Amino acid sequence: MTVGTTVAGPATTTVAGPATPPVQPRRNVLLQRIWRERWAYTFIIPGALFFLVFAYVPMLGNVVAFQDFSPFRGIAESPWVGLANFTAIFSDPQVLVALRNTLLIAVLQLIFAFPAPIALALLLDSLLSDRIKRMVQTVVYLPYFLSWVIVISVWQQVLGGGGLAANILSDLGVQGFDAMTNPDTFKLLVVAQNIWKDCGWGTIIFFAALAGIPRELYEAAAMDGATRWQRMWNVTLPGLVPVATLLLILNIGSILTVGFEQLLLQQPMVGADAAEVLDTFVYFRGVIGGEWGIATAAGLLKGVIGTILVLGANRVAKKLGGEGIF
Amino acid sequence: MTSVASDVVVHRPTVRRKNSDHPPWMNPPSVPVRALKAVIIVLIILTMLYPIAYVIAMSFAVPEQARAGVVFPTRFSLDAYRAIFNGGTVTVGLRNSLWITVVGTVLSLAFSSMLAWGLSRTREVPGAKAVLIMVLATMFFSAGIIPNFLLIKSLGLLDSLWSLIIPGLISAFNMIIIRNFFMNLPRELMEAARIDGAGEWRIFLRIALPLSKPVLAVMGLFYAVAYWNTYFNALLYISDNTKWPIQVVLQQYVLAGVQIPGAMVTPDQPPPPGITLQMAVIVLATVPILVVYPFLQRYFTSGVLTGAIKG
Numbered sequence: 001m002t003v004g005t006t007v008a009g010p011a012t013t014t015v016a017g018p019a020t021p022p023v024q025p026r027r028n029v030l031l032q033r034i035w036r037e038r039w040a041y042t043f044i045i046p047g048a049l050f051f052l053v054f055a056y057v058p059m060l061g062n063v064v065a066f067q068d069f070s071p072f073r074g075i076a077e078s079p080w081v082g083l084a085n086f087t088a089i090f091s092d093p094q095v096l097v098a099l100r101n102t103l104l105i106a107v108l109q110l111i112f113a114f115p116a117p118i119a120l121a122l123l124l125d126s127l128l129s130d131r132i133k134r135m136v137q138t139v140v141y142l143p144y145f146l147s148w149v150i151v152i153s154v155w156q157q158v159l160g161g162g163g164l165a166a167n168i169l170s171d172l173g174v175q176g177f178d179a180m181t182n183p184d185t186f187k188l189l190v191v192a193q194n195i196w197k198d199c200g201w202g203t204i205i206f207f208a209a210l211a212g213i214p215r216e217l218y219e220a221a222a223m224d225g226a227t228r229w230q231r232m233w234n235v236t237l238p239g240l241v242p243v244a245t246l247l248l249i250l251n252i253g254s255i256l257t258v259g260f261e262q263l264l265l266q267q268p269m270v271g272a273d274a275a276e277v278l279d280t281f282v283y284f285r286g287v288i289g290g291e292w293g294i295a296t297a298a299g300l301l302k303g304v305i306g307t308i309l310v311l312g313a314n315r316v317a318k319k320l321g322g323e324g325i326f
Numbered sequence: 327m328t329s330v331a332s333d334v335v336v337h338r339p340t341v342r343r344k345n346s347d348h349p350p351w352m353n354p355p356s357v358p359v360r361a362l363k364a365v366i367i368v369l370i371i372l373t374m375l376y377p378i379a380y381v382i383a384m385s386f387a388v389p390e391q392a393r394a395g396v397v398f399p400t401r402f403s404l405d406a407y408r409a410i411f412n413g414g415t416v417t418v419g420l421r422n423s424l425w426i427t428v429v430g431t432v433l434s435l436a437f438s439s440m441l442a443w444g445l446s447r448t449r450e451v452p453g454a455k456a457v458l459i460m461v462l463a464t465m466f467f468s469a470g471i472i473p474n475f476l477l478i479k480s481l482g483l484l485d486s487l488w489s490l491i492i493p494g495l496i497s498a499f500n501m502i503i504i505r506n507f508f509m510n511l512p513r514e515l516m517e518a519a520r521i522d523g524a525g526e527w528r529i530f531l532r533i534a535l536p537l538s539k540p541v542l543a544v545m546g547l548f549y550a551v552a553y554w555n556t557y558f559n560a561l562l563y564i565s566d567n568t569k570w571p572i573q574v575v576l577q578q579y580v581l582a583g584v585q586i587p588g589a590m591v592t593p594d595q596p597p598p599p600g601i602t603l604q605m606a607v608i609v610l611a612t613v614p615i616l617v618v619y620p621f622l623q624r625y626f627t628s629g630v631l632t633g634a635i636k637g
Contacts, residue, residue, distance in 0.1 A: 033452050039526035040444055040451045047441025047496055048457045054477070054493050055464040061473030071479070123366065126355075136367055138623055139374050145615050145622070147555035149573045153580040153608045157384070158377045162601070167395030196373065228355065253466070261558050265581060279471070286472045287562065299470035307467055 065297035070290075085297035095298065097273060098281040105187050105277065106255040113194045114251060117202030118240060122232070124203065125210050140200025148261040151197050156180055159189075180266070183274035193262060205243055213239035245317050253310025256302045278302050378612070385605035392602045405591050405598045406606035413589035416607055418568055419575035422487060423554055426571060427614075430491040430553040435546050438496045439538070442504035443530050465498050471562070478563050489563040490556050490571065497552075500545045507541040508534055540625065547622045554614055576611045580604045 034041075065085055067078040089095050120140065127133045143151065158164045161178035169177045179189060213235065221231045260279040267275040276284075278298060286295025355363075384392060385406055387399035410416045445461070448454040474493065483489040511534060519529045535542070557573040564570060570578075578584045586607075590597040597603075 030452060033450075037447075037451045040447065040454070043440045043444030043526065043530070044451070044454060044457055047437055047444065047501070048460070050437065050441075050496055051461050051464055051498075054495075055469070056460075058469030058473035058477045059467075061469060061476045064472065064476070071476075075476075120370075123363065127363070127367075132367075136371065139371050141623065142378075142619060143374060145551050145555075145619060146612060147557055147573050149555075149557050149577050149581070150608060150612050153576060153604070154377045154381050156581065157381055157601075157605065157608070162395070164380060164395070164397065168397065200374070264558065265577065268582070282471050283562075287475060292472060296470065296472045299472060303467055303470055310466060 062296060062300045064292055065300045067293050069292040069296070071292070081293065085293040086301070088294050089298050089301065092294075094272070094276065094281060094285075095278075098276045098278050101187070101275065102256055102258055102277040105190055105258045108187055108191045109194060109258065110251065112191050113199070114248070116195050116199040118206055118244065120199055121203040121206035121210065122236065125207070137200070137203075140203070142200070143197045144201035146197070148197075148259070148265060151193060152262065152265050155193060155196075181269045183270045186266075186270045186274040190259065190262065190266075194259060205247070206240060209240050209243040210236070249310060249313040249317055252313040253306055255309060256306050381605050381608050381612075385602055385609045387602055387605075389599050389602070392599050406602040407610075408591045409589040409598050410586065410603060410606055410610070412591070413586045415567075415587060416572070416575055416579075416610060419570055419572040420610060422569060423556075423572040426487055426490050426556060427550050427553040430494075431546055431550045433491065434495055434497070434500075434549040434553075435542060438501045438545065438549075439504050439535065439542065440530075441496060442501050442508055443526075443534060445501075446505050446508040461498050461501065475562055484563055485566045485569060487564075487569055490559050491553070493559065494552065497549070500548060504538070504541055504545060507538050511537055544622070544625045547618055547625075550618065551615060551622075572611045576607050579607050 061075070064075060064078075066080055066082060067075070068081045068084075069075070069078045124133050124136055127136075146154075156163065159178075160166070160180040161176070163178075163180075165179070166177040169175075179185065182189075217235045217239075218231055221235050226234065256278055258277055258279075260277075263275050263277050264280050264283065267280055272284075279302075282295045282299045282302075285291050285298070289295075380398065383399050386402040386404065387396070388401045388403045389405075391399045391401060441461075444451070445454050445458045448458055478484060478489050478493065483492065515533060515537075516529055519533055524532070555573060556571055557577065560571050560574045561577075564574075579586050585600075586603055589603055
């Protein structure tokens with residue numbers, strides 16, 4: 001098993017293996033390299049096959065978007081309908097509701113949930129005691145590891161009808177409090193749940209960025225008489241910009257994907273008008289409703305727009321002189 | 327669905343600041359500012375912990391206190407748990423989740439580290455670069471719910487617990503983190519082993535894996551948490567309720583308000599109130615996470631997990 005791998009260094013490729021016919025030297029060198037590394041492929045091939053089958057093959061399944069698909073007939077037998085599914089999407093009022101809710105929640109997330117970890121990281125970083133800092137970190141990371149089912153169940157027990165808050169308020173004379181089923185405030189509730197669950201975990205990446213800011217900058221600023229706030233404004237925040245830009249790009253790319261499980265779980269409680277987003281539309285219309293073609297078309301459209309957005313945001317970030325993702 | 331939220335990349339532990347060596351410019355802030363910070367931090371901790379503590383405590387509350395809706399119960403009983411385990415459906419859910427988590431984590435770690443090792447020498451192995459790009463690209467698109475469903479259906483995996491493991495076998499993100507770790511291992515070690523005639527598999531199993539225990543532990547815990555938390559895929563792929571993982575069971579009994587069948591302590595005693603039963607199911611679904619959390623947490627503070635998204 002070791003014959004092919006004992007050759008040391010890339011420079012010796014020409015002496016390894018049998019005599020090389022002079023006609024196609026390049027091709028043979030490549031074949032030799034492949035043969036020499038044949039054991040490496042036993043590591044790569046299973047994983048590559050996995051991604052091929054479970055990430056790329058489903059892409060082909062998107063052809064259903066151009067069909068009047070039924071699972072009984074399958075892709076081969078279902079009739080092609082061209083762009084009919086897409087025109088049906090644009091005239092469907094439910095899609096407009098889903099799109100509006102999606103964008104509203106995404107914007108609220110960008111305003112409230114996006115800066116929250118930055119603020120928390122700055123607050124924790126300003127603590128002088130490492131022990132307290134670590135203790136708080138331990139606590140705020142925890143909710144990230146709970147599933148959405150658990151998070152929403154817990155919230156339900158605290159803020160839902162008959163929950164803790166409702167009990168306290170009814171003792172105070174306010175009846176019928178139920179924050180979990182109020183469609184008017186639902187979008188803010190979604191953002192609050194997001195901050196509760198992910199804000200702590202989100203600080204990790206900012207801590208890394210904070211640790212990367214050279215201390216000499218702070219010292220120099222302090223020497224020049226910069227106050228605490230001036231140091232934060234002129235040293236700390238600029239140091240966080242690259243990471244924040246990176247996360248912003250990723251966020252913009254997923255602007256059409258707002259907390260799918262989170263909304264799916266709560267939609268029955270608040271109703272579709274407040275809680276239908278594009279992903280739940282695809283699920284309810286396609287898997288539950290059986291309108292496979294239309295649902296797939298909506299999902300495909302969403303995926304394509306998301307990819308365009310992330311590429312666009314990446315380009316803008318690079319134009320503005322920052323670093324992109326790729 | 328492919329949220330890139332877990333922004334973890336392994337790097338060397340950073341040197342910690344000690345309490346004693348604050349530079350002179352880092353003088354402590356004024357008293358009001360410190361008091362304000364203390365208040366904010368206490369509020370944050372309460373917001374995070376109180377709901378969880380409340381649910382745990384209420385699951386042990388005696389029926390009278392549970393019905394009265396106290397802020398924190400003072401008298402406790404195990405009846406809710408007895409009733410749930412007598413009912414059986416929750417036990418089945420826990421067993422399914424445990425199976426998925428154990429089998430899934432082992433397979434995920436095996437396949438992820440294999441691929442990571444194979445892709446760690448992109449310069450030497452022809453084609454490895456192309457595979458790497460193919461894998462990275464999957465982080466920026468996903469085929470969508472319905473094509474994935476059709477794939478699982480055509481593979482005949484519907485209503486099988488394997489449908490909750492196989493589609494998520496390798497997370498591109500975790501694989502990249504392991505690969506980064508492999509690439510930072512001392513190259514001389516591998517070269518020496520190669521010269522001594524060790525094959526790729528031998529180097530992988532005897533040198534690379536033992537040296538990579540920290541990253542494998544972290545990734546293993548991440549995979550385990552993900553498998554334990556599996557909800558939507560189960561909703562999509564599994565309609566046989568004897569194969570539901572605990573998250574679906576939880577959703578049914580707590581959020582959808584379905585009664586837990588057979589949940590009573592003894593046939594002649596009234597069953598515990600619904601609210602304590604619900605709380606107890608939440609606790610049972612959460613406990614494994616709370617148990618592994620201290621282990622996970624060790625790695626956050628030791629600095630194994632930090633860094634950027636850039637791969």
